Amino acid sequence: MTSRLSEIRLVLLGFGNVNQELCRIISTKSEQLRLCYGVNLNVVGVSDSRHALFNRKGFNLSSLVSTKQKEKTLESVASQQSVSKYTDTLEMMSKNWSNFELLVDSSPMNLQTGEPGLSCVRQALKRGKQVVLANKSPLVVAFDELTTTQDATKSCWIKYSATTCGGLPVINVITRDLMTNKNKPMCHLKKIEGIFNSTTNFILTQMFNHAKQSHKNTLAENNGPIHKQQHGSTFDRTLQEAIRRGIAEADPSNDIKGFDTCAKLYIILKSFGVRDIAFEKMKDQYTRGIDLVDDSLIQSALRQGKVIRLIAKAFPQPQSTQTHPPWNISVSPELVDEHSFLGRCEETDMCIQIETDLFDTISMKTNEWGVTPTAAAVLRDILSFVTDHTMQQQKAKL
Ligand SMILES: NC(=O)C1=CN([C@@H]2O[C@H](COP(=O)(O)OP(=O)(O)OC[C@H]3O[C@@H](n4cnc5c(N)ncnc54)[C@H](OP(=O)(O)O)[C@@H]3O)[C@@H](O)[C@H]2O)C=CC1
Ligand SMILES: N[C@@H](CC=O)C(=O)O
Numbered sequence: 001m002t003s004r005l006s007e008i009r010l011v012l013l014g015f016g017n018v019n020q021e022l023c024r025i026i027s028t029k030s031e032q033l034r035l036c037y038g039v040n041l042n043v044v045g046v047s048d049s050r051h052a053l054f055n056r057k058g059f060n061l062s063s064l065v066s067t068k069q070k071e072k073t074l075e076s077v078a079s080q081q082s083v084s085k086y087t088d089t090l091e092m093m094s095k096n097w098s099n100f101e102l103l104v105d106s107s108p109m110n111l112q113t114g115e116p117g118l119s120c121v122r123q124a125l126k127r128g129k130q131v132v133l134a135n136k137s138p139l140v141v142a143f144d145e146l147t148t149t150q151d152a153t154k155s156c157w158i159k160y161s162a163t164t165c166g167g168l169p170v171i172n173v174i175t176r177d178l179m180t181n182k183n184k185p186m187c188h189l190k191k192i193e194g195i196f197n198s199t200t201n202f203i204l205t206q207m208f209n210h211a212k213q214s215h216k217n218t219l220a221e222n223n224g225p226i227h228k229q230q231h232g233s234t235f236d237r238t239l240q241e242a243i244r245r246g247i248a249e250a251d252p253s254n255d256i257k258g259f260d261t262c263a264k265l266y267i268i269l270k271s272f273g274v275r276d277i278a279f280e281k282m283k284d285q286y287t288r289g290i291d292l293v294d295d296s297l298i299q300s301a302l303r304q305g306k307v308i309r310l311i312a313k314a315f316p317q318p319q320s321t322q323t324h325p326p327w328n329i330s331v332s333p334e335l336v337d338e339h340s341f342l343g344r345c346e347e348t349d350m351c352i353q354i355e356t357d358l359f360d361t362i363s364m365k366t367n368e369w370g371v372t373p374t375a376a377a378v379l380r381d382i383l384s385f386v387t388d389h390t391m392q393q394q395k396a397k398l
Contacts, residue, residue: 006038008386009058009100011045013089013120014107015068017246018134018162019046021375022104023061029379037386044100045092048074052092054084056099089120097127102385104378106134108250111259111283114141121146125158132381134162134374136263140279143270157388159381164264165196165350166247167373168366169380174271178356187358189272191315194352195345196264198368199242199255200290200310204333205346206238208307211298246371247348257289258310258331265312265331268352274314275324287331297333306335307343341365 012019026033026041033039042058051074059077067077078085086092093103103124105117114137121138124131125146133139138146139160146158161171179186195201242248242255254260266279290310301308311334316325336342341363345351351365366373 007040007042008102008382009042009044010382011047011054011089011093011096011100011103012043013047013103013105013117014135015046015048015064015074016106016108016250017371018106018375018378019104020065020068021246021371022106022378023065025372025375025379027061027065033383037383039383039386041382045089045096046074046077047089047092050074051078052086052089053078054086054092054096054099055080055082056096057082089116090123093120093123093127097129100129102130102132102382104132104134104382105138106378109135109137109254109260109263111137111140111254111263111279114138118142121158130385131158132162132378132385133158133160134378136160136163136260136267139163139267139270140263143267147270157385159384160267161381162374162377164267165194165352166198166366166368167377168350168352168364169377170268170352170364171271173362173364174268174354178354178359178362185273187356189269189274189316189354189356191313191355192265192268192272192352193311193313193342195309195342195350196312196352197255197258197261197310198348198350199239199248199252200258200261201345201350202242202247202348203235203238203256204290204293204308204310207234207293207298208302210234211295211302215302242348245348245369247368256291258287259283259289261310261312262287262331265314265329269314269327269329274327277327277329282329282331286329288333290333293333301335304335305338307338308333309336309342309345310334311336311342 023043033041043061044056044058045054046059046064053074064077068074077083086095103120105121107117117135118138118141121131161169164170239248239252243252249255249260262283266277266282269277293308297308312331314327314329316327320326341351341353345365348369349365349367353361353363355361
């Protein structure tokens with residue numbers, strides 16, 4: 001932090017939906033941020049797949065976003081006089097360690113290597129920088145390492161509430177309100193169940209709406225059964241709309257095949273201190289996507305008064321006497337009652353039910369249209385660093 005928290009200088013890794021929306025929010029809320037938090041959030045570094053740019057004075061956020069949106073590249077920003085160019089984000093950071101405080105990783109998901117996020121996050125934490133993640137991959141590949149760095153040094157921090165269910169404060173509720181984390185479990189997790197991916201929930205809901213409508217038309221016109229092709233086009237059309245809204249992954253097969261949901265379930269379980277789970281095994285053995293949902297499954301669900309949702313589920317194996325019992329884990333399309341909590345999670349909604357030994361069952365649901373709540377969750381994490389720091393300063397004065 002510089003000059004008593006008056007300025008936090010940010011480096012943005014990735015400049016797509018999330019980080020552009022973050023810039024828009026910072027820009028429109030700048031006055032409020034100054035008044036309420038005494039802080040000026042200054043974006044000094046930004047990178048995309050082709051450029052890594054640093055401006056010590058800070059970028060003009062409105063023009064940065066509008067340039068990227070209009071030109072699809074940061075080429076014209078790179079040619080500005082005050083801007084330094086680097087080969088990639090790592091080089092940009094390593095030449096500017098004393099010129100920024102916080103890294104925001106909103107780069108694309110790579111569940112195998114965690115890159116490009118992982119190397120940047122590792123280096124930033126080593127250098128005592130604060131890190132906020134929207135990108136799940138670094139945690140999927142190196143959760144213990146990255147969160148232990150935080151515990152051991154006390155001077156650098158990683159926050160990741162935006163990685164899981166957009167703006168829904170799942171991670172915050174676990175680590176703060178259920179007062180449990182991997183090192184200090186106060187209560188014990190008995191079961192997690194939820195819908196963690198809005199793209200697939202949107203597609204499934206639209207497929208059901210379409211099937212219901214076609215059924216009505218069929219009854220009215222006696223037109224024969226619904227053709228599979230109609231479902232196919234609903235699937236594709238809804239996926240295109242999810243991409244347009246900025247909620248689908250850069251590679252949407254991560255949504256469709258359930259990998260994004262699996263990554264979120266892994267992060268949630270690790271945040272709860274669940275041991276002996278391996279992401280690769282969860283993904284390869286216990287995850288199925290919605291690509292398997294076809295016309296006949298939808299028709300059969302409708303006949304039973306049910307709907308299909310992509311459900312993430314985890315609970316310890318019953319009857320286990322071990323202190324850390326093995327976990328039953330699944331990510332799979334499931335039939336649920338249309339009027340149940342999960343069944344009423346529709347369109348781009350996401351939800352979670354957390355059952356613990358002390359708090360019984362806590363249910364949370366979010367109704368998110370697009371990317372704004374995720375970007376707001378990134379801002380929430382940035383501001384929580386500000387609040388933590390202010391409290392530390394006040395304590396030091398006492
Ligand atoms: N969108 C959402 O609703 C949510 C997204 N997330 C996560 O946040 C992350 C970002 O999502 P989103 O903004 O939608 O993704 P986008 O695909 O819109 O943006 C990704 C950005 O990363 C850039 N990029 C690609 N490779 C590199 C690289 N090697 N170095 C630096 N930048 C690179 C891309 O560059 P270019 O512009 O040149 O293509 C693009 O600007 C993802 O990991 C996603 O899982 C989490 C919660 C919700
Ligand atoms: N692609 C995800 C958003 C990021 O986590 C979704 O559709 O929920």
